[in-house]
Amino acid sequence: MATAATTTTTTTTSKRKPVFVKVEDLKPGTNGHTLTVKVVSSKSVVNKAPNVSGGRPSSAPLNSRPRARIAECLLGDETGTIIFTARNEQVDIMKPSATLILRNAKIDMFRGSMRLAVDKWGRVEDAEPANFIAKEDNNLSLVEYDLVNVVEE
Numbered sequence: 537m538a539t540a541a542t543t544t545t546t547t548t549t550s551k552r553k554p555v556f557v558k559v560e561d562l563k564p565g566t567n568g569h570t571l572t573v574k575v576v577s578s579k580s581v582v583n584k585a586p587n588v589s590g591g592r593p594s595s596a597p598l599n600s601r602p603r604a605r606i607a608e609c610l611l612g613d614e615t616g617t618i619i620f621t622a623r624n625e626q627v628d629i630m631k632p633s634a635t636l637i638l639r640n641a642k643i644d645m646f647r648g649s650m651r652l653a654v655d656k657w658g659r660v661e662d663a664e665p666a667n668f669i670a671k672e673d674n675n676l677s678l679v680e681y682d683l684v685n686v687v688e689e
Contacts, residue, residue, distance in 0.1 A: 554570040554639065555570065556570050556571060556572060557569050557570065557571055558571075558613055558614075558615040558616075559571065559573065559611075559612055559613050559615050559616040559617060559618055559674075559676065560615035560616045560674065560676070561615075562618060562643055562650065562652070562676060563643065564643055564645055564650055564681055565643060565645075566642070566643050567640070567641070567642035567643065568640055568641075568642070569638070569640070569641040569642070569643075569652075570637070570638065570639050570640070570641070571613070571637070571638045571641060571652075572613065572635065572636070572637050572663060572666060573611040573612055573613050573620075573635070573636055573638060573670075574611065574612060574613070574633060574634070574635050574636075574666060574668070574669075574670050575609055575610075575611055575630050575631060575632050575633060575634045575636065576609075576610040576611065576612055576617060576632065576670050576672060577609065577610045577632055578607050578608075578609040578610075578622070578627075578630040578631070578632060579607060579608050579609070580605065580606075580607045580627065581606050581607060581608050582604060582605060582606035583603060583604075583605050583606075584603065584604055604624070605623070605624050605627045606621065606622065606623055606627070607621075607622040607626075607627045607630055608620075608621060608622075609621075609622050609630045610670075610672075610675075611636070611638075611652065611670075612670030612671060612672065613666075613668060613670060613671070614668040614669065614670070614671055615671055615674065616671050616674035616675065616676055617670055617671065617672050617674065617675045617676070617677075618650060618651070618652045618675070618676045618677050619649075619650075619651050619652065619675075619677040620638075620651070620652045620653065620654075621644065621646075621651050621652070621653045622660075623653075626654065626660050629660055629662065634662065635662070635663045635664065635665050635666045636660055636661065636662060636663055637659075637660075637661045637662075637663045638652070638654055638658065638659075638660055639654070639658050639659040639660075639661070640654065640657050640658030640659065641653065641654050641658055642654075642655065642658075645681065648680045648681050648682065648683075649677050649678065649679065649680055649681070650676050650677055650679070650681070651677060
C-alpha cells in the first residue's frame with residue numbers, strides 16, 4: 537500500500553528596513569516617507585460634530601458619534617520643519633517637544649504649499665526622545681509652488 541506524502545510550503549515575505557528621510561528631502565507629490573521628527577507646535581483648526589445633513593444616515597445617536605478633529609502641527613528635525621495635518625486620534629499624540637516616528641507619510645499640496653500627512657495606510661508612533669533641535673528657519677511649508685502644465689510635442 538502506497539502512502540501519499542503531503543508537503544506544505546509556506547512563503548514568508550521579508551519586511552524591508554525602513555529608509556528614514558530628512559525633512560529637507562521632502563518633495564511635492566511624493567509618498568511612502570518614514571521620518572523621525574519632533575513636535576514644535578500644535579494648533580487645533582477643526583473640532584466639530586459629524587455631518588448630520590449630508591451622507592448616509594447613521595443609526596447612532598449624535599452624541600455618541602466621534603467628533604471630527606484636525607490640527608495643524610509644525611514638525612521638524614535638524615534639517616527643517618513642515619506643517620503636518622493631524623486628524624482625529626493623531627491630534628492626541630501631537631504634544632509639543634514629543635518625538636514621533638511617521639511611517640508611510642505623504643506630501644499633500646494645500647494652497648500651493650507642502651503639508652505632511654499620514655492617512656489610514658500609515659502610522660504615527662511615539663518614539664524615544666531625540667537629541668536634535670528642529671531647524672525652524674527652514675520651513676518647507678512656507679515655499680509656494682506653482683502648477684505648471686508641461687506640453688509634450
